[in-house]
Amino acid sequence: MRDKRNVRRGNPEAWAMKLFWSSRSPFARKVVMVAHETGLHDRVALIPLPIPSPVPCVELHRANPIAKLPTLIADDGTAIADSPVICEYLDHLGGGSLFPVPGPARWRALGRQALADGLMDQLLLWRAELRRAEACRSATLLATFAGRLDASLDRLEEQAAGGACGAGFDIGDLTVGVMLAYLDFRFAERGWRDGRPALAKFQDSFAARPSAIATAFAEN
Structure with missing residues (x-):
């Protein structure tokens, strides 16, 4: 059986979405937890970046001009920034279990x-x-x-x-x-x-x- 965790981090092109993140960031962890809770973690490639990054990540800057972590690139190429927005997007994609309906x-x-x-x-x-x-x-x-x-x-x-x-x-x-x-x-x-x-x-x-x-x- 393949180690999905290693594949997910090692071969971004094989996955539908990309998430620029850091294992030290609470906002990034929040997003990755939502991906797990919604069953979408196998569709998200984690692109780890150091904090602070000594070398700018060209792909991240192209997706998000302020280069803030976390930033998600959806499967259609849309860049989504800010953890509450990313979380709601993933929750919607996964069936909507974490965000209650208006009320x-x-x-x-x-x-x-x-x-x-x-x-x-x-x-x-x-x-x-x-x-x-x-x-x-x-x-x-x-x-x-x-x-x-x-x-x-x-x-x-x-x-x-x-x-x-x-x-x-x-x-x-x-x-x-x-x-x-x-x-x-x-x-x-x-x-x-x-x-x-x-x-x-x-x-x-x-x-x-x-x-x-x-x-x-x-x-x-």
Whole structure:
């Protein structure tokens, strides 16, 4: 039996879609998880790129002028950028299980997605600030990041305790799970589980999903 994972990464021309990604990017992992959840992962060639990339990728720049990861090239050649857009496209292609139909459930799911996406943006900025020389770091900015993270995690704990987070499994739950996994990957010292038992239980369930196991974060 062929190793589909290796073929998928090694021979892009044999696959219908291409995804420019990094195994360190939470937004890229989110998209690849959706591909697994919708059963489309065997149709997507993963084109790994380092972050930052020392040499510009001509094909990525041609598809997406800002060269942002992740970027998907659909089977008709259309370039699709921004992880929420790519996720909804793949979900539609795969039968529509992660994005609820218009109504209260959809707005709740999209709200959780937006909160988790916003936190992932903050975490990337936070990490960039921490990589600066200590004398150049902004204590005010670091305190702002920490405060926003704690407040947002407390909000998610309330939602998880009330049954709103993880009641089914939608795009909001998936994005929250990826964000928490990124916290474990890059900010393990934060100990986010302390005092948040419902959210920790949700994350244990998320981490056991086959799609989460198949897409674990890794250094390039």
